Amino acid sequence: MSAKNNKQKLHVKKGDTVMVISGDYKGVSGEVLEVIPDKYKVIVDGVNVCKKHLKPSNDQPGGINEINAPIHISKVLLVDPKSGEATRIGRKLVDGKLMRYSKKSGEIIA
Secondary structure (H helix, E strand, O other), X not given: OOOXXXXXXXXXXXXXXXXXXXOOOOOOEEEEEEEEOOOOEEEEOOOOEEEEEEOOOOOOXXXXXXXXXXXXXXXXXXXXXXXXXXXXXXEEEEOOEEEEEEOOOOOEEO
């Protein structure tokens, strides 16, 4: 069995609004900027902010920049579009397509 077939479907996508459910940033909401499926990590806007020291190069000045570091995907839950609370998701067939839906409200998530 190849590694590609063994991958688990992820519950978040780029652009989703998620809430952190554990760790230093518990309760903080933000938008998913990037999903890293190989490592099961996501980069969320405003969460796990680190400082990165950069040397000056030909076209960019040096300095200290703040970047969003990745966190594990199990630490985030999707925000329910109806109530604004964190919710688990399920999948069901709608018009022949597998769609995500909120387990709390039952509303379809685009």
